[in-house]
Amino acid sequence: MYGSANVSERQAQPPALAISTVIFALRRDEAAGRDEIWLPLVRRIRQPHLGKWALPGGPLDGRESLQDAAARHLRDTTDLEPTYLEQLYAFGGLDRAATQRLVSIVYWALVRPDQADLARASENVRWFRASEVDGLAFDHDDIVAYALGRLRGKVEYGAVAYHFLGERFTLTQLRGVYEAVLDRQLDPANFRRQLRSAKDIVPTDEVLQGGRNRPPRLYRYSGDRPETPPVAGNRPGTTSTSTPHASRAR
Amino acid sequence: MYGSANVSERQAQPPALAISTVIFALRRDEAAGRDEIWLPLVRRIRQPHLGKWALPGGPLDGRESLQDAAARHLRDTTDLEPTYLEQLYAFGGLDRAATQRLVSIVYWALVRPDQADLARASENVRWFRASEVDGLAFDHDDIVAYALGRLRGKVEYGAVAYHFLGERFTLTQLRGVYEAVLDRQLDPANFRRQLRSAKDIVPTDEVLQGGRNRPPRLYRYSGDRPETPPVAGNRPGTTSTSTPHASRAR
DNA sequence: ATTGTTAAGGTCGAAATGACTATAACTCAC
DNA sequence: GTGAGTTATAGTCATTTCGACCTTAACAAT
Numbered sequence A, B: 001m002y003g004s005a006n007v008s009e010r011q012a013q014p015p016a017l018a019i020s021t022v023i024f025a026l027r028r029d030e031a032a033g034r035d036e037i038w039l040p041l042v043r044r045i046r047q048p049h050l051g052k053w054a055l056p057g058g059p060l061d062g063r064e065s066l067q068d069a070a071a072r073h074l075r076d077t078t079d080l081e082p083t084y085l086e087q088l089y090a091f092g093g094l095d096r097a098a099t100q101r102l103v104s105i106v107y108w109a110l111v112r113p114d115q116a117d118l119a120r121a122s123e124n125v126r127w128f129r130a131s132e133v134d135g136l137a138f139d140h141d142d143i144v145a146y147a148l149g150r151l152r153g154k155v156e157y158g159a160v161a162y163h164f165l166g167e168r169f170t171l172t173q174l175r176g177v178y179e180a181v182l183d184r185q186l187d188p189a190n191f192r193r194q195l196r197s198a199k200d201i202v203p204t205d206e207v208l209q210g211g212r213n214r215p216p217r218l219y220r221y222s223g224d225r226p227e228t229p230p231v232a233g234n235r236p237g238t239t240s241t242s243t244p245h246a247s248r249a250r
Numbered sequence C: 001a002t003t004g005t006t007a008a009g010g011t012c013g014a015a016a017t018g019a020c021t022a023t024a025a026c027t028c029a030c
Numbered sequence D: 001g002t003g004a005g006t007t008a009t010a011g012t013c014a015t016t017t018c019g020a021c022c023t024t025a026a027c028a029a030t
Helices: A007-012 A066-078 A113-118 A140-156 A171-182 A188-196 B007-012 B066-078 B113-118 B140-156 B171-182 B188-196
Strands: A016-029 A034-043 A057-059 A084-091 A102-111 A125-129 A201-207 A217-221 B016-029 B034-043 B057-059 B084-091 B102-111 B125-129 B201-207 B217-221
Touching (some): A016 A066, A016 A113, A016 A140, A016 A171, A034 A066, A034 A140, A034 A171, A066 A084, A140 A171, A171 A188, B016 B066, B016 B113, B016 B140, B016 B171, B034 B066, B034 B140, B084 B140, B102 B140, B140 B171, B171 B217, B188 B201
Parallel strands (some): B016 B102
Antiparallel strands (some): A016 A034, A016 A057, A034 A125, B201 B217
């Protein structure tokens, strides 16, 4: 059932622990005139699943925090510094790996398009459209799908979209992020109205010159706090939620 | 716990992996006339932190999924079957344990009050008011605080409150859960209006008899879906799929 | 100057929200 | 059995939000 190790051997071994990262970046499809979500994958150079594409990752170095390990894998594969990095989930199904019990703690990251342009690609590192990812090694198809769902959730209540963009951005660029993530068109006027009432998005006194139309104003994200996640030893990320539901006191 | 290991030895060792659970239950404070969130803790019977209170948990058994392990710890300490069990976060800071690098995957559970009544308590298992938890072993204070924050977030957008209750419940009981979690009063009429428009809460044809006032209608939760988590291999009733990991390439 | 295109602001009805009032249905004290 | 007290439940109303849509502003290209 499980390759070489027999059942009792396998049970005796402690579970192995690995870190993986799902890295999302925005890329403009000039033809279609819209943004899309892409992610880098690495080709497996050993068994199992040799030759298949997989999420960047590897074993946890004993001296670095989970988050640091995720950031390191990010650098190693793409030379990127993440704008946003958060823990996604710990996957620990029994049969994830053939030879040993394997628990993977998966992080997800957002990077800016200018960074993504610089990002390395090579024979064994390639970028894929997130919507077209399929046939990955292990259960990575499922992990990517789950990460996309989480990304949608976060964007919907307006918590992360700007991490795809540079320090200053136009509302149209930001809308492009929303549309790419949510995969539907948004009304520009209504989008503007909503975001102008968002505390964290503040207009600068600059506009973006050089376009062929009316120069749009530039905005920036002021919520300098990366939204403190859980606890010490795990640093930034984001976690909280908020969304009204019940009514207020009287 | 893990004997004496010096620093270099420590780095050489693979990180230890443990599962812990934060178990929330509702308890009625008859005096104050409101519900409160409580949780069971276990007393540590060995070093480090001997004698301190801590979250139930222990090392991951190689043969059970993460979720199964969490459920088992729940049973072992409280004899409870959780109504709701979900992964909270993986904590992996460098200095969480003195002697060895320790990564804890923490789950959180909600249990019903009737179950909580039956729950075991003993010399080494005691229930505490969630708001008063303090001085726990390791970083468990932080973990509990984080779990409470997540609980609030979930409740706010109406996703979990009924898991604190039995199969049938009145809207007032449900409001009690909201108020206990959010720690503020809600307008009964507005609360009712909102929940009546929630698809998942359906009225039954029964009312709760025996109270001293007008008998309230009983409702039940119809969203039979246990809130789909991420992927296979992690849900209670679900079957596992496979899922391993990738190493680096380049 | 005209045209095309995007930015930015406004209008309007529908829907949701929060504060509040009114009535119904029960128990209990008397 | 009557009235007081309490909770359940429905409804009112002003304010806010949301979605669809229209208008004007500011540019480049021609």
